Amino acid sequence: MVSMKDISVVCGVSVATVSKALNGHKDIGEETKRLVRETAKEMGYFPNSSARTLKTNRSYNLGVLMIDEANSGLTHDHFVMVLESLKVSAERHGYDITFISGSKQRKDKMSYLEHCRYRGLDGVVIACIDYDEIEVLELIHSDLPVVTIDHLFNDRTAIMSDNINGMRELFNYVYEYGHRKIAYIHGAENAAVTKNRLHSFYKIAEEYGLDIPDEYIRESAYRDTVITAQLTNELLDLADPPTCILFPDDYAGLGGMNAIKARGLKIPKDISVAGYDGIRITKILDPQLTTINQDTKKLGQYAAEKLIDLIERPKTTFTEHILVPGVLDKGATVSKLK
Structure with missing residues (x-):
C-alpha cells in the first residue's frame, strides 16, 4: 500500500x-x-479511512433504514428514485451509504440502533417503515442524527411530500371534470401519508358539499395490486357505483386498471381512475395514468443535505419540517362528464 x-x-x-x-x-x-x-x-x-475517522471523529457513512410492508426493497419504484437522489447528494458531500438491517433480518439479533453503532454511522435516514415499532422509536430517541421521510417526530428533521395539497389538486381536477361519485382506495390507515391524503380527500369533498358514501372508501396496502383489484371490483359491483376511483398509489393502481379491463370496461370511457406518485411506468401506459408526480429528486436531496448539516454543524442546524410539493400529471384516465 x-x-x-x-x-x-x-x-x-x-x-x-x-x-x-x-x-x-x-x-x-x-x-x-x-x-x-x-x-x-x-x-x-x-x-486511510480509519485514520480519517480518528482525525475527524466521523466515518463519512450515512445509514438508510427502509423496510416497507410489502417487502419491496429496492424494487419499490417510488423510493428507489428517492434513494438514488439521496445517494448522489451524499456522494457529492463525500459520504457513502449503508443500508441498515435489524433483528428480523440479522442472525446476530442486532437492533437498528445497535447496527448503526456497530457500523459507526454518522447519521440515518428513515423512510417507508413502521414508525411505531419499538426499535425504530429507540433509534429516533437516540443521540444519533436522524432525518425521516414522510413522517413527523418532535425534535427530528423531516422531509415531507405535500400530500395534503397533492390530494387537493387531484380531487379538484376530477371534480372540475364533472365527477361527483368519487371513490378512494387508500393505503394503510396508520401511515402518516395516508392520514394526510385521506383527511385532505374528506376536507375538499366537504368544501364542495359532496357526501362521500362509506362504501366508496376502501383500504388496501400500498403497492398491493391483488387487493386493489379486488376492491375495484367491489366498488364497480355497488348498486350505485362511482364514476371515478382514486388508487392508493400508481403501482397498486395497475391492479385496479387490470380488473376494470377484465370486465370489458374501457378507461376512461366507462370509468375514470387516478393514481399517486408518478412512477415511470405510468408514463408509458395506454391510456397514461392521471396522477400526482412526487418530486423524488428533492426528497432524496433534502434528506441527505439536512442529515449532513446535522452531522457537520450540530450547534447551528435547526430541526426542520420541509414540505416538497408534487405536480399534477393530467394523463388520460379521467373523462369529462357532461
Whole structure:
C-alpha cells in the first residue's frame, strides 16, 4: 500500500508537506499541490479511512433504514428514485451509504440502533417503515442524527411530500371534470401519508358539499395490486357505483386498471381512475395514468443535505419540517362528464 512517505520521497518534499497538499492547506503553493496530487494519483494512493475517522471523529457513512410492508426493497419504484437522489447528494458531500438491517433480518439479533453503532454511522435516514415499532422509536430517541421521510417526530428533521395539497389538486381536477361519485382506495390507515391524503380527500369533498358514501372508501396496502383489484371490483359491483376511483398509489393502481379491463370496461370511457406518485411506468401506459408526480429528486436531496448539516454543524442546524410539493400529471384516465 502506498503511503504519504512514499509520495514524499518521489516528490522530494516532507511528509508534512504531502499531508498539507492532499488536504488543501493554504500555506502550500499551488505548484507543489499539483505535483503531490498528480504523483499520489499515479502511485495509486488512497487516504486511510480509519485514520480519517480518528482525525475527524466521523466515518463519512450515512445509514438508510427502509423496510416497507410489502417487502419491496429496492424494487419499490417510488423510493428507489428517492434513494438514488439521496445517494448522489451524499456522494457529492463525500459520504457513502449503508443500508441498515435489524433483528428480523440479522442472525446476530442486532437492533437498528445497535447496527448503526456497530457500523459507526454518522447519521440515518428513515423512510417507508413502521414508525411505531419499538426499535425504530429507540433509534429516533437516540443521540444519533436522524432525518425521516414522510413522517413527523418532535425534535427530528423531516422531509415531507405535500400530500395534503397533492390530494387537493387531484380531487379538484376530477371534480372540475364533472365527477361527483368519487371513490378512494387508500393505503394503510396508520401511515402518516395516508392520514394526510385521506383527511385532505374528506376536507375538499366537504368544501364542495359532496357526501362521500362509506362504501366508496376502501383500504388496501400500498403497492398491493391483488387487493386493489379486488376492491375495484367491489366498488364497480355497488348498486350505485362511482364514476371515478382514486388508487392508493400508481403501482397498486395497475391492479385496479387490470380488473376494470377484465370486465370489458374501457378507461376512461366507462370509468375514470387516478393514481399517486408518478412512477415511470405510468408514463408509458395506454391510456397514461392521471396522477400526482412526487418530486423524488428533492426528497432524496433534502434528506441527505439536512442529515449532513446535522452531522457537520450540530450547534447551528435547526430541526426542520420541509414540505416538497408534487405536480399534477393530467394523463388520460379521467373523462369529462357532461
